[in-house]
Amino acid sequence: MTSTAASTPSQSSSTAGPGDPIGGVPGAPTGRRAEQLTSRVVTGMDAAPVTMSAPFTGLPVTALPQAGDAEVRRVFTRAREAQTAWSDRTARERQRVLLRLADLVLAHQQEVLDLVQIEAGKARIDAFDEVSATALVASYYGKHSARHLAPRRAAGALPVLTKASEVRHPKGVVGIISPWNYPLALTAMDVLPALAAGNTVVQKPDNQTALSALWLHELAGQAGLPTDAWQIVLGRGSAIGDALVEESDYLCFTGSTPTGKRLARQVAERLTSYSLELGGKNPMVVLPDADIRKAAAGAVTACFSSAGQLCVSVERIYVHESIHDEFVRALAERTEELRLGAGLDYRSGMGSLTSQDQLHTVSAHVDDARAAGANVVTGGRPRPDLGPLFYEPTVLTGVTEQAALFREETFGPVVAVYPYSDVDEAVARANDTEFGLNASVWTRDARRGEEVARRIKAGTVNVNEGYAATFGTVGVPMGGMKESGVGRRNSAEGLLKYTEAQAVAVQRGLKLRPFRGMPPRLWAKAMSAGIAALRRLPRR
Template sequence: MSSPAGARRRAGERCVTLADRVDAAAAESIAVRSPPTDEVIAQVPDCSRDDVETIVDRARAAQTTWTEWPVEKRVAVLDRFCDSLLEHRRDLLDLIQLETGKPRHNAVEELLDAVGTCTYYVDTAPKLVESERRSGAFPAITDARVHYEPVGVVGVISPWNYPFNLSLTDAIPALAAGNAVVCKPDERTPFATLFAASLLEAAGAPPGLFAVATGRGETTGPALVDAVDHISFTGGTETGRAVAERAGQNLIDCSLELGGKNPFIVLDDANISAAVRGAVAGAFANAGQLCLAPERIYVHESVYEPFLAELCSATESLSIGFEFGYGPDVGSMIDGDHVDRVDGYVQEAIDDGASCHVGGRRRPDVGPHFYEPTILTGVDPDSRIACEETFGPVVSVTPVKDAATAIDMATNTTYGLNGSVWTTDLGRGRHVATSLDCGTVCINDPYLVGWAALDAPMGGVGDSGLGRRHGPEGLRRYLESRTIATSRIGPFVSPSIVPMGLYARALVGSARLQRRLTRLKRRLSPR
């Protein structure tokens, strides 16, 4: 590993070069700052509506070439791209750290997630885009086939907390399906995505196929939604509502992963030490700036005291700081406004009677945007910190008398993204998991086993979003289905020599026969 100063210098120099890749004539620019120091890294164009339209037009032209390639040729490009991610991993990790302030082990998670997503769709895309034979209207004399075609240009609006993998986890399946992609990263974190675009082009993708439009969300975001054929958004719930409304006005589809207020249920038979390790790893990953992170911990009253004591001890032992290496456990938050928001929620909860056992303080001695991992108890269930997504290194811990109470409290929310259940009885855990109104529930893990199950769909319900990423569903959302039905005997109309009444009775008889055959098939099919 090179020196921290050398890594910072090289990453900063690369950012200046990457900013020149944005194909825009923007009159203004945005200063991107590194959260651990609040120093300016580089300037990126603040794209106007005209800039976005130009970028999308160029992507649409590149998509014409890309979609004509056989899927095997497309995934070969993605396969080479995946290799290049690993080859350039040190540069990517430096960029991710520089623009987010997260610890290096959290940056590695971003890289590995992108590599895993790429590997999965390189393997599965050829099958997922194949035409399918379906049952025709009348057996033997008709058939139906479903063909899948790319929607065109996909817009990806990605957030600042995991900017690299949350750009690529949506872009890779879209590209594998034959689409072009225009990504609008958060204006605070554009550089790792720009680097990915350069690596994809070097791997053989047509120039402009995966483009990046930098700019402020209030201008660049709506312009992108208006110009593309599908929009994939990851971010806050209120912004997601606006994206969905605009997509609906344009009659394009959208997929949205939004906020969460994720429950973490510790049953009376749980392995306490394992549950504590999971709570610390989940709640304080990326300084709690993770949509899947647990924010509400419900613990059976019989194990509440030992769980809380061990959780406080483990949290107090976490190190806080930043370096280009595998050092501190908890890194910087994204900016001062976000620190103000999180601290405001914590102080408000304390004023309302909550107890702060660990943390609850800013750490300006470490850097401008650092905040201590925080554990609260006695939180008012109607307070903001109990009901709204905190998105910081803060958890509340609440005792419950039984699993039913934990389920009731866990589901008392409009969110439904992720949940976790801790128990040594896996059957019991699965039973509790099915009672939680979440898109994903993990047993004996905070979120990773669900997120990393790339063959399974992932997404939220309620205020946590629409649509699914990962699995076949994560690629099929970027395809239009077209049915081609064939009759082997000509048009299904009454022959001129057959009375209409007789023809109608024949059709009814055919329907009855088809129902009998369907029932027989059901009885004979193994269950």
């Protein structure tokens, strides 16, 4: 396939000096800037700093202070002390902080685009997806959270005499464990609604992409967020995971299904609540009437954005047999047009993988599928000439059930294309998975596309889009069915999950028991007649 890369700097073993670009990437923020960001991390004396490498170069980025169990518990104490004052602010006051933050993100995006690329290895256009998602989330909750949180009137047990309402209270201190693949966007999607609801937050971003989260944390302070309302700790899950679970009033986790299940068991012991976004094996269904070239172009974005390291990216494509071969040719053609590169600019269409572990998994899945009889239409090999973690975007056909990637999540730039004979078969095969995170349907008939979309068991389904339509629409919920998770982010649900619902009712006049001296049987008969009459009243 045709690929071009930016020049790769020579490697060295030391971290960047104060004036040197971090990760050895030309044009990157300097070591001094990295030190400013890491100074925001809450640290203790229990763990030595760790240094992560830039995927583009393999060179060190910066030393990251690590917290231990005792320090994390002290952080929660400070967060709990700060929570009362923060929740005492009106919802509209908290909204104004988020609106200022949205403006700051857009105004200062160039620096965080660099940081996301350096830490995650993604192309700049994919890094911009994180900037836009962050601004949209901050704007949405900056405009709508007060309305979602407002007390809601309800019909009382006795009309006029019973005044009832639903009131929302913040959970308290929310613990958030964030992944490495979308460090800016997923921080915003989880942290900002928790803050808008009146909670304080203790977040543990992944070490690999900590600077991106710290950048947003810095801007939140500039937007007016009080000290200690949102605190960031870094550390291995094995060292501080128990403290995060045991101290949180609510836990939000994004990561693997096995880890999510383990955390859910721990949280259940405390009878607190949680939300989990976990694994996926997301399908795309191409109906026989679809515009083949548009569907192929959409598939390239759906499959290879962020080098496939996106929870909602497509890994399986089901194409009607009448257009299967033409679609595969079009997909291969568009895939081979992708330009691979490591520059901090918009010239490349795809960056690299983020870690050696991801490169190993992708290579192993493709090699295993090939050994089991699959055909590599395009791609299928690493590209060390471009950088240590580059792998070509890969299209496979003829993948059999014996191959690991038939059912397992690859989380890389690899997609398998399968033919089907009728729509019922396509839907059944799309649903034949333990996961249910995202799906995509392509057709010229929008109504038909919606009908098929509703039959697919996934938390989000996009028609004539891969994932961006639902991902970017903050007013609708996003999350997984089956083993893809529990709970939702975005929309009112993404805010209200961080609250406790309380019912408040005021009874006036007639009590909900028999009058003094009134036989209970007569009371029951009168109440039954009243309930029946209420049922016949027209709805309002």
